[in-house]
Amino acid sequence: GSAGLSRSEPRARQGHGQEEEEEEGCYRLYPGHIPTSPLQKALLAAGSAVMALYDPYRHDMVAVLGETTGCLALPNLRDKMKHHPEGYRILQERPRIRLSTLDMSRLRGLPDGSLGREYVRFLEDNKVSPDTRMPPKFVDDEELAYVIQRYREVHDMMHTLLGMPTNMLGEVVVKWFEAVQTGLPMCVLGAAFGPIHLSARKLQVLATELVPWAIRSGRNASCILNVYYEQRWEQPVESLREEIGIFPPP
Amino acid sequence: AALCPCRAVLALRGGVLRALCGSVRGLAAGTQTHFGFQTVTEEERREKINQVFESVAKKYDVMNDSMTLGIHRVWKDILVHKMNPSPGTLLLDVAGGTGDIAFRFINYVRSARERQLQRKLRSHQNLSWQEISESYQEEQCKPLGDSQVVVCDINKEMLKVGKQKAQYLGYSEGLSWVLGNAEELPFDDDKFDVYTIAFGIRNVTRIDLALQEAYRVLKPGGRFLCLEFSHVSNPVISRLYDLYSFQVIPVLGEVIAGDWKSYQYLVESIRRFPPQEELKAMIEDAGFFKVDYRNLNLGIVAIHSGFKL
16 A cells, blocks of 8 residues: 555665666657667667577567667768768658658659659558558667668668569568668678578579679668658659669669 | 766756656646556556556466566465365455466366365275266266366456466366456455465555455455565575566567566566565455465565465
């Protein structure tokens, strides 16, 4: 009862109690933020890596792995964005790619071969939606949280520009490309371990054609986060590919 | 844990803000209570806990095994052994959700019943064939010897998981499932022989009311048993336990169940719960006699027991 409550409160305020309480109230840098200690991050990184391998349908684990291991790569990406006019604008305006902000009927009406049309075609063919991207939880910087959110939302654009479907093979190819582009450990791990679930035939195609192409394109292309996709729906995919530096898919 | 240099300043500001908010809230709606380390109204607390158990229900058993490395099974075994139910006992298992205590109870009385019948057979050496077949029939008809367990839980999802488990494991006789609130049980006075609440009383908002209800529904001579996380007095073990609780358990929650927050709540609620002596006093206040407790694993868990006389 209430007597128990008042007596247990001072106890809870000692040590961890104090820290936890202060963390809850003051350290939520953005909605959904869960502050974590370095030990927790390490455990999360290890646990999510194992779980993502064990159950490839746990997309949330891939997301958590990205957040907990991105402490070097994310600031890098953010700086690349800051030093580029278009990237800088994106950081200022913080656009979000969501079904509620996209005008699907207008995009569908665009000519074939344009970014908008192909993007919508990609979403419909693969039956995916931009709204299923997990919001970041464990990134301890509000701007970096946006950077990783942007990376996740731009992932579908990558599929469209690279012409890769959302099956396991397509995802691995996109991961290779992203690994070279962003340097995020999660992409590197995903690229290296993703093929575990593939058949031998697919592995061969992957190794001989797709991966070399993805790496070459990734190296050649400018930073994919520096493109304001929402302002380029009318641009033909071919022209955008050339502009960024992605080689035509095999 | 991570140390932030500006923590001291922010802590002070945060504390003052929180105190202000707390008093405004208190004026606005309902009595203040706690949800983990947050301060909320009683109504908010009930709702939050409802949400926690709705979301953890499916992975409840998996998480229990992972967090305690399977040791929770031993704790529950010890509880039922301490209960030592004889065939014919009527048990009410409150907050019994996924049925762990209920199934153990059924197993226990079933084997107790078998032993009972075997002893009867052995004591009558010169039985006729008719008498032997009658006793086999008795065993067939009443394998539990009229023992019954009622599982009562406030959360529909937990009960659902429990019923599925019962079906899967083959438990049907002597088992019933009731949706109900420990603070206001839907049962008559003086009904049950034993009342158990395992890892549930921590989530009750008004523990005093739950204890009063427990007293009410028990028969005179009935026994109250509570299995719950408690306080570790040994400072070394306590630090290790805290480290494990706060650093590892929420991570396990995120990785296995995709739910950090519920497991953060779990470890916080354990810290908020009254320690052994205090709970003992509360049980005595409700009218129970011969109230006693036994620490398991140095106080990580404790079993409290009391009798209605």
